[in-house]
Amino acid sequence: MANRLEHRLVAAANADLRRHRFVAPVDVLIGLGWLSKEHAEAWRRRRVPYLEQVTEASLGKLSSALRILQSWAQSEGLQPRETIYVSWTPSRHRLRFTKTGEENLERAYRTHWISPELIEAEQQRKAEAAARRAVLLADELEAVSRAAFLAHRMTAEDPGSDPGLPRSCGPPLTRPRMTGPAAPGALVTAIADAALDTFALLAGPLSQRPDPAVALAARRARPGGHSAGCCPVTSACTGS
Numbered sequence: 001m002a003n004r005l006e007h008r009l010v011a012a013a014n015a016d017l018r019r020h021r022f023v024a025p026v027d028v029l030i031g032l033g034w035l036s037k038e039h040a041e042a043w044r045r046r047r048v049p050y051l052e053q054v055t056e057a058s059l060g061k062l063s064s065a066l067r068i069l070q071s072w073a074q075s076e077g078l079q080p081r082e083t084i085y086v087s088w089t090p091s092r093h094r095l096r097f098t099k100t101g102e103e104n105l106e107r108a109y110r111t112h113w114i115s116p117e118l119i120e121a122e123q124q125r126k127a128e129a130a131a132r133r134a135v136l137l138a139d140e141l142e143a144v145s146r147a148a149f150l151a152h153r154m155t156a157e158d159p160g161s162d163p164g165l166p167r168s169c170g171p172p173l174t175r176p177r178m179t180g181p182a183a184p185g186a187l188v189t190a191i192a193d194a195a196l197d198t199f200a201l202l203a204g205p206l207s208q209r210p211d212p213a214v215a216l217a218a219r220r221a222r223p224g225g226h227s228a229g230c231c232p233v234t235s236a237c238t239g240s
Contacts, residue, residue: 005061006068008032013072013113023078023113028069029055034062043095046087050096051109066108073113080111127195134195141187141214185213192221 012031013023020027029035039054048054052062073080085095097109188206192199199221206218 009065009068010072013069017115021115021117023073025066025069025109044088046089046093050099052098078113078115081114083110083112085110130195134191134199137187137191137194185217188214188217189221
C-alpha cells in the first residue's frame with residue numbers, strides 16, 4: 001500500500017514540477033484525486049473551515065502523503081519555501097489546513113518545494129532589477145553632482161572668464177547644501193545597497209570625487225570600508 005501511494009504521489013508531484021517548476025501539497029492532493037478543485041476553491045473562499053474536512057482520505061493517509069512528499073522533494077534537491085495561504089475574500093483571512101491547527105502539520109501543508117532552476121531564475125531577475133536601479137541612481141547622482149557644480153560655478157569666480165567682464169555686485173552667494181534623499185552621499189549609499197556588484201565598478205571613481213560627501217560615502221560603502229567610530233556623512237566629518 002505504501003509503495004503504491006508513493007508511486008502515485010511521485011507521479012503527481014513530477015507532473016506539477018514539470019508544469020510549474022514547484023510542487024505544492026494542495027496540488028498534489030488534487031493530483032491524487034483526494035481533493036476536488038471545487039472543494040479546494042470552497043476552502044479558498046472560506047466556505048469550509050479547514051482543508052482536511054473536504055479531502056477524501058483519512059488523516060493517516062494525509063500524514064503519510066506529506067512525509068512521502070517531503071522525502072521525495074529533498075531527494076530531488078528541491079528547496080522548501082513556506083507560503084502563506086489567505087482566503088479569496090476581501091478579508092484576506094489566513095487559511096487553515098487541519099482541524100487542530102497543529103503547527104508542524106500546518107507548516108507541512110503550506111511548504112512549497114521549489115526547483116533550483118526556478119530559484120536561480122528568480123535570483124537572476126532580482127539581480128538584473130537591482131542593477132537597473134543602481135544605474136538609475138548613478139545617473140541621478142551624476143545629475144545632482146553636475147547641478148551642484150554649476151551652482152557653485154555661478155556663485156564663484158570662474159578662472160577662465162574674461163577679466164574685462166564686470167562682476168556681479170553684492171555679497172557672494174554661498175554654495176547650496178544638498179540634503180534629503182537626493183543628497184550625493186545618500187545616493188552613493190543607495191547605489192551600494194541596490195547592487196553591490198555594480199557599485200564595485202563605480203567605487204573607485206566615486207571615492208576620488210572632489211565632493212567630500214560623495215568620496216567619503218563611496219569609501220564607507222565598500223565592503224570592509226566602514227571604520228569603527230567614524231561619524232556619519234555630515235559637515236562635521238567632511239568639513240563642508
